[in-house]
Amino acid sequence: MAQLSSLIPLVRERCGGVLDQMAKDQLGRAYQKFCYESRFLARTQEIEQGQDGALNIDSDHVFVSVDFVLDANGYELKSSDDYTVSPNGTVTVINTTPKVRVFYHIAPQFLLPNDFEADNTIVNRWADTIADGAAANLLMMPNTDWTDLAKSDYYKRRFTDGYRDAFRVAVNALDEQRPSQPRVFY
Known part of the structure; x- marks a missing residue:
């Protein structure tokens, strides 16, 4: 750093x-x-079914947005239909997929x-x-x-x-x- x-x-x-x-x-x-x-500070995180959907945010940083979410088969999920994102960076998956991969951004506080x-x-x-x-x-x-x-x-x-x-x-x-x-x- x-x-x-x-x-x-x-x-x-x-x-x-x-x-x-x-x-x-x-x-x-x-x-x-x-x-x-x-x-530019993009991050990726996998969330399995039943896990808390809180995204990992680096220290002294804040959550900015989710770019896209992929299901276990690699298909892109639709926002609001398949998942929701809270302002603090918690992803809630509505779809019943066993695992999702979230691509998101952070920025310094x-x-x-x-x-x-x-x-x-x-x-x-x-x-x-x-x-x-x-x-x-x-x-x-x-x-x-x-x-x-x-x-x-x-x-x-x-x-x-x-x-x-x-x-x-x-x-x-x-x-x-x-x-x-x-x-x-x-």
Whole structure:
């Protein structure tokens, strides 16, 4: 796991004069938004019939959504018809299948602890994107030496492009595990 504080030099390149603690706070917010918007932190869990359907959520993270659910034969179940999901991440299977595999997303909680361990893949692959998000927020702060709304807008666009790229990567990875649905033509 990686520390977000390792990205402070990248933030300083974009927004000079910022204090380390301010940069670290904004890096945490940018990382949280990146994970939530990109849905990159995907997880898989098998639930057998009769088991509690609570999904495993990493510490300092929250449940975001269920992408899809497969039954024991590998067929995709329909939400509301075959299963329901509570807001806290508990899956209740209505269908009488012996086992289901749930594909779901998590994201970091809003207030991250100081010793928070970020995902290595995200920090290594999208370090510049997360630094762009932090810089966009810092450059919008009023009455500071580094306030620059035009640069903030520029970095905000780059941050958005970065988490959209990660979203495409995450969707492609999930689509490899999702069964193809037969088409019915009338």
